[in-house]
Amino acid sequence: MTELLFGGAGILLFAMGLWSFLVHEPLLRKLIAFNVMGSGVFHILVAISERGALRPDPVPHALVLTGIVVAVSATALALALDRRLDDEDPDG
């Protein structure tokens, strides 16, 4: 039951993030939306690590950790590029 709850919440988060990503123009909102989508995916992974077995499946945990690292780096790169744009913008 918890598994379904977390999984469903994950899919919901992903969908909300996607909608927000596509609809909103400002970069910051897009980035937050992307991170929400990421959290949705991690939610599902955490949910399935627990199903049925005696001890939690370690693979999803490894995946979530890697995924978080990737998401953080991507966000950082996007922010750095945006800074560069702002610096160069004469109206800055």
Next chain:
Amino acid sequence: MDSLALAVALPLLAALLATVWPARATLLGLLGALATAAAALMVITEVWEHGQLSTALGGWDIPLGIALAADGLSAALLAMTALVGLAISLYAAAYFDGRQAMHFWPLWLLLWTALNGLFLAGDLFNLYVTLELLGLSAVALGALGGDRAAVAASLRYLLVSLLGSISYLLGVVLLYTAHGSLDLARVAAALQPGPVAAAAMTLMIGGLTMKAALFPLHFWLPPAHASAPAPVSAALSALVVKAAVYLILRLWLDLFAPLVTTGAAMLLGGLGAAAVIWGSWRALHAERLKLLAAYSTVAQIGYLFLFPPLFQATPPGPGRDDLLAALVLMILTHGFAKSALFLAVGVIQKRSGHDRIAELGGTAQRLPATTFTLGLAGIALIGLPPSGSFTGKWLLLNGAFASGQWGWILVILTGTLMTAAYVFRVLSRAFNLEPTPPGFVTDARTELPALLLAAIAAIGLGLAAAPLWPLLGGGEDGT
């Protein structure tokens, strides 16, 4: 240490060294490029001898460890990456200096690491990691030019790339939920048609078509590829986009084989056809050479997606193997041709300070070797003999005739003529009476790598493609 691990570890090591010792970045980068190409050569020879290779890094088996695997398809792409990468490295050593060189080399070697990792990855999650690494390093490289247009285009590219990979990741998670494994071969064996598998396929292939810039998701490609520095544009168009295509091909043929329907294949084919026509049309009307080359990439990617409907209509056997080999041949030819084209454009741009097609005349006339490169690359893009894409296109047409799918034939032929129109629109500028160039080659360090790539595309791959068949496990009489 075995060659699979070396092919990934060596460029990574070189990238790290170039980062910690920026004053020697160019030298370290060149050495790293050589070592990486040598490791790739080792992988290819071993695949040639044994057919398949696999290894588990550090003795850690799947599911927790990282497994690397190579077959003919990955070896072919690895080979292209090694040769194109080597040429780009030689060219970049002469093209960049100072701060730009310092930034270029670590990122470029990281990109190469990601490419090799992607071609050799044997499980779905490592594919995701390499895909992200590839996207991030490609975006950073694209912004290297530093001007506003380049940064804005790269930012857009980054967002598209992120959307594509997160969609892919969700698909992977769905597959793991259903089958409890990430290994490509195991999931493929267990996969049953059903809603979960269908959703995973849609998410994964849909996300990848964004990265492959398949029409109508190509909008980000022309500005990103046209505003990057020449060696980076070459890498983006020739290698990075191809990596996404490679992954689509892998999933389509290996993983989702029981799932693919004629409808899905027709959808991809239809989008490919639209890409061929639309990309060629925009290339025909581009005012700048780099924009022309970028739109040409959109069109050429379209050709590759004409294959799925034919795969669908051709029963397994020699005919299907020929189609697969033709597809790989077209991927390779386009990789060589497009990188040559971008490198040549870079030479012209450095010489004249711009790349406006209407004002090219004198510059092209003064650089015979570069004009030759444009010509040879053009031949390969059009698909005229003796280029590799001619053989590829021949087999594609043959497949279309054999399965009675007449519509694609019309698309291919129209695309061919439109490509010829935009290629010769550029080449006709090279015929001015004055000035007579003093010699064939003006700047060997930038002109020759490009010329070599173009010659491989327009002549080498056409006349010496026969070994590709046994490499891909196709037709027995392929030698």
Next chain:
Amino acid sequence: MTLDTLLPAAIVFSSLVPGLLIFLVAEESHRLRILLNLSGALVKLLFVAIMIWGVYHDHNYESRLTLAPGLDLVLQADALSVLFVTLSTLLWLVTTVYAIGYLEQTPNRSRFFGFFSLCVSSTVGIALAGNLFTFLVFYEILTLTTYPLVAHRGTPESIRGARIYLIYTLSGGVLLLTGTVWLHALAGPVTFTQGGMLGAVPTEQHGTLIAIFVLLLGGLGVKAALVPLHGWLPESMVAPAPVSALLHAVAVVKAGAFGILRVVYDVYGIELADALGLLTLLGALASATILYGSLRALAQDGLKKRLAYSTVSQVSYIALGASILGPVATVGGVVHLVHQGIMKITLFFCAGNYAETLGIHRVSQMDGVGRRMPWTTLAFSVGALGMIGLPPIAGFVSKWYLGLGAVTAEAEWVLVVLGLSTLLNAGYFLPILYRAWFRPAPEAWPEEHIPPGRLETMGTLLWPPVITAGLCLIAGLLAEAPFSPLEWTELIARREYGL
């Protein structure tokens, strides 16, 4: 690796390698470039001589390279390919000498001579092609290598002419590609076989075969300048004279005509082509082209344009010969491949001489030129009278066999076409000869570049037309001698019809 498997490839490489090296030669190195050019031409001639001897003695020459399963690049020698190879090799040698005289002082020589050699390499590739795929490959390469030659001068007119040339030939190439792949998908690898190779195709596929023939003819007809696909030819007259000479006499139009011969005789087979009604189609197109080209030639004042329309007309004699059933007409058509080549190259050399020496570009400027340039005008007269069909010049032999073949095949309408065409030929050539020999010369020539000396113009410009005019006479006078074009053509006809 023996001589038999290497010789065809060696013939292609003997001009390909010098061509590639010439690109690297510095503009100022005249001698090195001339040396490369001439040694390539002479070596090729030597190889061809060996091949003629071998083919006459039923030797099999074949070079093969597999590109993909079922897709082979094959170069081989049969009697027909040897005829075309010999023609192009001989005329290449002569044209190279002429081009050295014509262009060695102008800009961008390395580019010109490089592509010039590549162009001949692709022509001999077409001649030696052993299957339709190989033919297509070299046919397309020919398009690519001639484009820079047509555009060579770099003026807006030449860029425009080259663009029109390219639009026609690449579109034709696409038709030929489609037809070839379709035929491949239907009948497997299309090897050129004497007597045809499609006999085994079941009757219900015959509709498809007709459609494929139309596609192939569309592709080949562009280069062979069949009406209404001839539009590029007059436009590409902007090219330098040696290029026009080569395009009209040897390379491009001949590649188209040669392809038509191959498709009719060695792919479909003349009996099948006749049974499918394709010969009627070909004959009608050829006749229309012969008459239309001559009519347009009458109205041209530009000398090269008049010669261009004359080419449109004359090349279709070859297709006309192929459209009549029976060995005699075959001889007439095939031998015209050679005869038209040597006559037309003479005419273009002469036109180039008038332009280079005196600045004469129009027929109306030619009054009295015969006394200023007697040798050139003599050569021109031989070529022109040969085109009309006056014995004993080569053109008479072609027309005689075509007429005889038509009578044998009971296709009397061909005689009407030949008669009309001869009248028209006379109508556009005789006024030129009259002006040149019998009208008084003007006070001054339009632009006299080369003053009269011991010779009327430069030796490298004068000797080539004199030699080719001599060949026209010899081919007519000694038509029955062994190894003459006529004798060789009769060998081809005997082998095609299995006699």
